[in-house]
Amino acid sequence: MRLFIFIILLSAAFVQCDANAQAHKKVLIIVSNMLDMGDAEKHDARNNLWEVAPPYHVFVSHGYEVDFASPQGGKVEFMMDPLGISSYTIKYEGFLDKANNSLKPEQVNPSNYWAVFIGGGYGPLFDVARSPELQNIIAKVYQAGGVVGGSGHGPGAFANAKLENGQYIVTGKRVAGFPNATEREKSWAKQGTLLPFLVEEQLNKRGAKALNKAMLKDKHEVVIDERIVSTMFLPSAANVAKEMILLKHSL
Secondary structure (H helix, E strand, O other), X not given: OHHHHHHHHHHHHHHHHHHHHHHOOEEEEEOOOOOEOOOOXXXXXXXXXXXXXXXXXXXXXXXXXXXXXXXXXEOOOEEOOOOOHHHHHHHHOOHHHHHOOEEOHHHOOHHHEEXXXXXXXXXXXXXXXXOHHXXXXXXXXXXXXXXXXXXXXXXXXXXXXXXXOOOEOOOOOEEEOOOHHHHHHOOOOOOOOOOOOOHHHHHHHOOOEEEOOOOOOOOOOOEEEOOEEEEOOHHHHHHHHHHHHHHHHHO
């Protein structure tokens, strides 16, 4: 009888350990609910598919469960045509099933995630960056030893995340985000005039060492500083995800 009870207790312990292990294998991708920038011409503010789907593919193909979260929860919208890896992950890896059922901030338990990733599109600058709840989630994951990654405008969306001591998570760190020079030469957001802030400026304002094209030999470089992984432009979004995984295994 004692042996039977011991086996039951041991089995329960293994189940609990497995549940904990699975919880810590999860990645949280934060996306925007925005459709446009609120101007008369309705400039596009949807999430950039090419900056979210490829990282999602990298995470799930390495065995990590991925959840999506957004300021309002529910369905989120993407721009860019589904090509290549984006098409594959939509058809075979449940990308849209997850993205269209994004969690509300209050549904997210930060302790379940070892990483947070935010991709581009302009939307995150409008709603993710302004969500105290999502900023708090990002900070909690980071403060617990997790990894935070982003590409394009994504780093601007986590620039406001603060640790318990009041310091921004980006303070003192080299971070690559969509650079001022490129923003001001493009019409996508009327040379940046429609935006609540410019990514490079916001990172510097929060004490980061924001990098731009003049500072990097390769504008598509993935920059790693402590547990923040970032890049300026969308072609390297998947590489950010891969480097986040490598960083996790090195910690």
